[in-house]
Amino acid sequence: xxxxxxxxxxGIPVPVAKRDRKSGAKKRTQAETEAERxxxxxx
Numbered sequence: 001x002x003x004x005x006x007x008x009x010x011g012i013p014v015p016v017a018k019r020d021r022k023s024g025a026k027k028r029t030q031a032e033t034e035a036e037r038x039x040x041x042x043x
Contacts, residue, residue: 007014 001009004014
């Protein structure tokens with residue numbers, strides 16, 4: 001059950017719709033973030 005279904009079930013207004021669906025973007029690890037930061041720093 002996602003947030004909009006839950007809101008309908010309980011009879012309350014649907015909260016922020018953006019949070020409803022999981023985004024396809026995966027969170028980056030700290031190591032990936034640091035590597036990219038260093039790559040830009042050297043350029």
